[in-house]
Each structure stands twice: as C-alpha cells, then as structure tokens.
Amino acid sequence: MVGSLALGAPVAARADEYTDLLDILRVKGSLTQGEYGALKLKHQRHIAEDAAQTRRVVQSTRDTGSPARLRAARNGGTRLASAGHVTGQYATSPDGDVTPVFVDANDAAISAAASARDARQSMLAARAAMHDTSIIRMDNYVPGKGLTFHAGPVDINFSGFVNGFYTYDNAYGKMVAGGTSAGAGGSKFDASAIRNGYLPAGLITKISTRQEGYDIQAVFGMYPGMDNNKPGAMNANSGGSAVALGTPGIDFRQVYMTFGNKKMGTIKIGRDLGIFGSDAILSDATLITLGSIGGNSAPGNTSLGRIGVGYLYADWIPQISYQTPTISGFQGTIGILQPLDEYNFAGGVTNSAGGTDALSAQSTHHGAPMVQGKVTYDFTVGEIKTHLWAGFLIQHQQRLYSSFIPESAKRSATVEAGEVGAKVDYKGFEGLAYYYRGSGLGTTGLFFDGIDPGGHKRDSEGYYVQATYSFNKRFRIAGSYGVSNLYSGPQEINPILVRRNESEVGAVFYKLTDWLQLVGEYSHTESIAHNGNRGKDNSMSAGAVLFF
Known part of the structure; x- marks a missing residue:
C-alpha cells in the first residue's frame, strides 16, 4: 500500500483550522447553513479516513519497531512520514531509510486535549464574531418579510411592494352628492388608465433593538404613487392630473416608534x-387589487377598495396608543388620536339667491383628542382558525358651522361609533363578515358628511361579507359584497345627498413566483341618492403586485 501519511496532532490541527475557517465564513454570511453543513460533513469524513489510515500504520509499527526507531518516530517521524510514503509495515523516507512510526497513548491524549482547546477557541471566536459590531449579518430571506440585517444590537428590516394595473371603466348615471361611484357625477363616459390599485407602492424601514429589557422600534413608511399628483383637500390621496410634465405623489403615511415588552x-x-x-x-381582499376605482380619467395615488362601500377608511392618524400583551388569545388596544375635522365631502347646491348652500356642517376646533379602541380574540378549534374583533370611536366636534349656523353659535356634537367583525379560516377557505354603526361618523372617510347643515348628527351603518378560496399555493379566487348607508338628520330634506353606496367585486390571483402575483378583477359600484338618483360604474382590471 502506497500513500501519504498524516498523524495525530497535525491532523487535528488542520481539522481545527479548517473548521475555524468554515465558522468564520458562515458568521460573515459567505456560506449558507446548507453549504456550511455539507462542507463540514465532507471534511469530517476525510478526517475519519486519515485517522483509520494512521491506526493501520501505527499497529504495523508496534509489531516490528525497535525502541530507537520508536523514539525517532516521536521526535521527527511525522516529517519523515509526511515527506515519504508507506511501504508494507514501515514509513519510508525519500532517501530509503525505513523508519517505524508509533504514536503511544500519551501522545494521543495530548493531541486530543490540544484539539479540544482549539475547538473551544474556535467556538469562542465564532461567538465573539456574532456579536462583533463591525460585522453586519443577514437573516435567511423569507419571501414577503423583507431583508433583515443585524449590525451589533440593532436590527434593520427593509420591505415593500410595487403594483400596477390596466383598468377600463364604464361609468354613467345621475348626480349623487358624496357617492363613491365614478358615475355619481351625473355623466356618462368610458375611461382607460394605467394606475395603482388600492395600495400605492411602498417602502418600509424598521429599525429595532432591545435595551434594558425594552423592545424598541422606529418605523418609516413611504408610499409613492405612479400617476401624476394634484394636491387637494386629501393631499396625495386627492384625484390625479393626466397632464404632461406632472409628477407622482409621495404619501409618508407611517412615522412612529414603539417600546415595551411581552x-x-x-x-x-x-x-x-x-x-x-x-x-x-x-x-379586505381588495387590498391588493382595486375594488371601487373612484374615478379613472385622472387617477390619484390609489383606488377606493371598499372605502365607503363596506367600511370607513381607518386612515393614518397621529396617535399615542397602548396594546396589551396577548392573554389566552385576547388582546386590547386603546389610544388617543389627533382629532379630525367634520368635513363637507358632498359639496353644496345653488340656492335661490344664487349662492351655495353646503350639504353638511363642518368644524375646525378640537378641545379634546379622538379616542379609539378595540379588543381581538384569536382561537383555533381543530383546523378552524378564528379571529374576532370589536372596536369603538368617540370624538367631540366643537364650533360647528354651515350655511345655516355660524361658528359663533358654538354648536357641538359628540360622534360615537362601534364595529364588530369575524374572520374564519379552514384549509383553503376564508370567510369574513364585518358591520359598523355610527352617529355623526359619516361615510367613506371619518366625519365625511356626518352632521347635517343644521348641526344634527346623521346616523350611518355598513357591512361587507367576503369569501376567498385557495385551490393550491398559487391560485386563489375572491368575491365580496359591501354596503355603506348614510341616513338623513332630523327633519332634513336633502334629495341629492348619497343614501347608499354598494359594490360587488370578484378577483383571481395567480402567484407566479414568491414575489410576484398576477391579478385580474371585475367590480361594479353603485351610488344612490335620497331622491333615487343613481350613479354606476363597471370596471375591469389586470395587472401585477410584487412584494419583497
């Protein structure tokens, strides 16, 4: 048998050096966990083969070696054996000198102890490297969860999405003030657009750390649209402008910090x-589609989804809130939020004197914050997962004014609202039902047309039901129906004000990759006034949504 020979301590030393290298490369992110495991397994197999070869030579040397040759093997036999080759029962150097090679139990024990020390040092070095602030590490990527980096005690996560759709809309009808249908303006037209859906694009940055027992996080969420921006009362969420040389709007919706612990x-x-x-x-399944488009001739940052046709927009509001730990599936949230104006979204009508009378009262003075809260409960029975929630809202509106009441009259009203909802998941099926009711809450947006021109609160309510089914991991369908009703104030006669907005939506989703979904959708939206006027539109959309 002819071959190279590696004995005891040198084998262990090379093994430790190679293992150190693998550990460092893994910590630095140069190797994935799978690559690291495969290389280490292969290296351990080579070590075992070398060790078996060494044992065979040692046994042969014990059978034939003299004391002098054994001492020579301990003192310098390694170099001879490494430089020469093995012939029969002897290790032979290049000059032909036959040198028996023998490693006794004491040498083996010393080598093992050295290997253990080296292994511990390697482990400590790898552990130190993991906490070395000069090394930036990255978590294994999970589609849709963004990219997470660790710089010492700080975690940095980047996530986001991009979408785009071709939308064709056919709108027609009569005037409905405050209606969500594109036909509520009282004219008939067809419109095509390349636009965003219910979501614009998004880039979200989260910076997290743990200090003195507290989990601390800062979040910055930037949401740009693709179509030209034309700022109005709703800023970047106002209608767009289909004029050359325009620029898109950026909606910096999220700027907040959190702190606490479990x-x-x-x-x-x-x-x-x-x-x-x-x-x-x-x-809402229309969150990644369009739902009610709200106008297609000059689209703004977003469509409406189910805003005003099943629920009011929750909005992005400055707040100080507290969320409890989850206890047996229950969790509560309560907060004080920036109070919002009562707003005349419906506009006005021309009076007999040629002036304009507002259809709803307004307010711009707030002596107290808005208060919101909710309770959620999550539980599982067998394969059925259930999420229940109930919430409330209270805000006092002061110094109301309109064409009929001056601000100096100091009229005020306390807005109250409540909601309940349930979502059930069973295998590929998901069902949802939601209901809200308010007094002075209005419709579509918070406090839009919630108070009549005389200063009286209008009641409102709405609901939506939704079902989705996933045939497999790629293909999913969804359907939903929703309604929002706005009732007249006491003794109010306001014939063209919206009484009801409703819509039906059907959508198909195909997950082309972990990042990319293809989407097709049809929606029908109808707005009905108190005098029976109707505005309608039917839209069809196709596009794609990318999440990373």
Missing part, C-alpha cells in the same frame, strides 16, 4: 393606521 405590552407614539376599522381594511 409582560407590559407595547406603547406606540407617532403616525400609523388608526385603531377603529383597521382589522376591516387589513382583512
């Missing part, structure tokens, strides 16, 4: 999605 719960300070209506909007 025992005390979490405190949030900053601008984020409101509490009331948040579960309804986040559970």
Whole structure:
C-alpha cells in the first residue's frame, strides 16, 4: 500500500483550522447553513479516513519497531512520514531509510486535549464574531418579510411592494352628492388608465433593538404613487392630473416608534393606521387589487377598495396608543388620536339667491383628542382558525358651522361609533363578515358628511361579507359584497345627498413566483341618492403586485 501519511496532532490541527475557517465564513454570511453543513460533513469524513489510515500504520509499527526507531518516530517521524510514503509495515523516507512510526497513548491524549482547546477557541471566536459590531449579518430571506440585517444590537428590516394595473371603466348615471361611484357625477363616459390599485407602492424601514429589557422600534413608511399628483383637500390621496410634465405623489403615511415588552405590552407614539376599522381594511381582499376605482380619467395615488362601500377608511392618524400583551388569545388596544375635522365631502347646491348652500356642517376646533379602541380574540378549534374583533370611536366636534349656523353659535356634537367583525379560516377557505354603526361618523372617510347643515348628527351603518378560496399555493379566487348607508338628520330634506353606496367585486390571483402575483378583477359600484338618483360604474382590471 502506497500513500501519504498524516498523524495525530497535525491532523487535528488542520481539522481545527479548517473548521475555524468554515465558522468564520458562515458568521460573515459567505456560506449558507446548507453549504456550511455539507462542507463540514465532507471534511469530517476525510478526517475519519486519515485517522483509520494512521491506526493501520501505527499497529504495523508496534509489531516490528525497535525502541530507537520508536523514539525517532516521536521526535521527527511525522516529517519523515509526511515527506515519504508507506511501504508494507514501515514509513519510508525519500532517501530509503525505513523508519517505524508509533504514536503511544500519551501522545494521543495530548493531541486530543490540544484539539479540544482549539475547538473551544474556535467556538469562542465564532461567538465573539456574532456579536462583533463591525460585522453586519443577514437573516435567511423569507419571501414577503423583507431583508433583515443585524449590525451589533440593532436590527434593520427593509420591505415593500410595487403594483400596477390596466383598468377600463364604464361609468354613467345621475348626480349623487358624496357617492363613491365614478358615475355619481351625473355623466356618462368610458375611461382607460394605467394606475395603482388600492395600495400605492411602498417602502418600509424598521429599525429595532432591545435595551434594558425594552423592545424598541422606529418605523418609516413611504408610499409613492405612479400617476401624476394634484394636491387637494386629501393631499396625495386627492384625484390625479393626466397632464404632461406632472409628477407622482409621495404619501409618508407611517412615522412612529414603539417600546415595551411581552409582560407590559407595547406603547406606540407617532403616525400609523388608526385603531377603529383597521382589522376591516387589513382583512379586505381588495387590498391588493382595486375594488371601487373612484374615478379613472385622472387617477390619484390609489383606488377606493371598499372605502365607503363596506367600511370607513381607518386612515393614518397621529396617535399615542397602548396594546396589551396577548392573554389566552385576547388582546386590547386603546389610544388617543389627533382629532379630525367634520368635513363637507358632498359639496353644496345653488340656492335661490344664487349662492351655495353646503350639504353638511363642518368644524375646525378640537378641545379634546379622538379616542379609539378595540379588543381581538384569536382561537383555533381543530383546523378552524378564528379571529374576532370589536372596536369603538368617540370624538367631540366643537364650533360647528354651515350655511345655516355660524361658528359663533358654538354648536357641538359628540360622534360615537362601534364595529364588530369575524374572520374564519379552514384549509383553503376564508370567510369574513364585518358591520359598523355610527352617529355623526359619516361615510367613506371619518366625519365625511356626518352632521347635517343644521348641526344634527346623521346616523350611518355598513357591512361587507367576503369569501376567498385557495385551490393550491398559487391560485386563489375572491368575491365580496359591501354596503355603506348614510341616513338623513332630523327633519332634513336633502334629495341629492348619497343614501347608499354598494359594490360587488370578484378577483383571481395567480402567484407566479414568491414575489410576484398576477391579478385580474371585475367590480361594479353603485351610488344612490335620497331622491333615487343613481350613479354606476363597471370596471375591469389586470395587472401585477410584487412584494419583497
């Protein structure tokens, strides 16, 4: 048998050096966990083969070696054996000198101890490298969860999405003030657009750390649209402008911080999605489609989805809120939020004197914050997962004014609203039902047309039901129906004000890759006034949504 020979300590030393190298490469992110495991397994197999070869030579040397040759083997036999080759029962150097090679139990013990020390040092070095602030590490990527980097004690996550659709809309009808249908303006037209859906694009940055027992996070969410922006009362969410040389709008919706822990719960300070209506909007299947388009001739940053046709927009509102820990499936959230104006969304009508009378009262003075809260309960029975929630909203509107009441009259009203919802998942099926009711709450947006020109609160209510089914991991369908009703105030006669907005939506989704979904959708939206006027539109859309 002829071959190279590697003995005891040198084998262990090379093994430790190679293992150190693998550990460092894994910590630095140069090797994936799978690559690291495969290389280490292969290296361990080579070590075992070398060790078996060494044992065979040692046994042969014990049978034939003299004391002098054994001492020579201990003192310098390694170099001879490494430089020469093995012939029969002897290790032979290049000059032909036959040198028996023998490693006794003491040498083996010393080698093993050295190997253990080297292994511990390697482990400590790898552990130190993991906490070395000069090394930036990255988590294994999970589609849709963004990219997470670790720089010492700080975690940085980047996530986002991009979407785009071709939409064709056929709109027609009579005037309905405050209607969500594109035909509520009282004219008939067809319109095509390349536009965003219910979501614009998004780029979200989260910076997290743990200090003195507190989990701390800062979040910045930027949401740009693709179509030209034409700022109005709703800023980047106003209607767009299909004129050359325009630029898109950027909606910086999220700027907030959180701190807390699993025992005390979490405190949030900053601008984020409101509490009331948040579960309804986040559970809406049209969130990644368009739903009610709200106008297609000059689209703004977003469509309407089910805003005003099943729920009111939760909105992105400055707030200080507290969320409890989850206890047996229950979790509560309560907060004080920036109070919002009562707003005349429906506009006005021309009076007999040639002036304009507002269809709803307004307010711009707030002596107290808005208060919102909700309770959620999650539980599982067998393969059925259930999410239940209930929420409320209260805000006092002061110094109301309109064409009929001056601000100096100091009229005021307390707005109250409540909501309940349920979502059930069973295998590939998901069903949802949601209902809200308010007094002075209005419709479509918070406090839009909630109070009549005389200063009286209008009642409103709405609901939507939804079902989705996933045939497999790629193909999914969804259908939903929703209604929002706005009732007249006491003794009010307002014939063209919207009484009811409703829509039906059907959509198909195909997941082409982990990032990319193809989407097709049909929606029908109808607005009905108190005098029976109707505005309608039918839209068809096709496009894609990318999440990373």
